[in-house]
Amino acid sequence: xxxxxxxxxxxxxxxxxxxxxxxxxxxxxxxxxxxxxxxxxxxxxxxxxxxxxxxxxxxxxxxxxxxxxxxxxxxxxxxxxxxxxxxxxxxxxxxxxxxxxxxxxxxxxxxxxxxxxxx
Numbered sequence: 519x520x521x522x523x524x525x526x527x528x529x530x531x532x533x534x535x536x537x538x539x540x541x542x543x544x545x546x547x548x549x550x551x552x553x554x555x556x557x558x559x560x561x562x563x564x565x566x567x568x569x570x571x572x573x574x575x576x577x578x579x580x581x582x583x584x585x586x587x588x589x590x591x592x593x594x595x596x597x598x599x600x601x602x603x604x605x606x607x608x609x610x611x612x613x614x615x616x617x618x619x620x621x622x623x624x625x626x627x628x629x630x631x632x633x634x635x636x637x
Contacts (some may be wrong), residue, residue, distance in 0.1 A: 521624070525616055530554065531623035534629055538616060545615070552630035555618060563615055570614035577606055602604050 526533035536551035548555050557563065581602055585595050 521620060525613075525620050528612060528616055530556075531616075531619040532628055538619070539612060543611060549630075554628060554630050558622070563618065566614040566618035569617050570610050573610050573614060574603070575605070576612070578602060 520534055521531075523529070528538050530536035530538060530552060532554045533549060533552035536546075536549035538545055538549075538556065540546050545556060547557070578599060579591040582595075582599060585598060590598075
């Protein structure tokens, strides 16, 4: 339950307290609280793209189906889907990375002390 709350609040996957993002798309390289490095290796967040693709599809598909059944014109359909995509992009980007980091932490746990020794 603590991990889910930390995920929803966009917190560090290790200590569950430090903020992960410093701006809309900008991430801290290390946790401001426990000091763990977020990116374990080069290309670490590549896997989060799959989560983002799935989330984007699941969020846009209902709108597309609804617009199809409402029989809106192609320009209106395109405009609404583009607007929804623009609005949801920061949310999808952030949570795709966060879900990946938290899942990775659960599957391959790290402790803040170990990371401090390496850095």
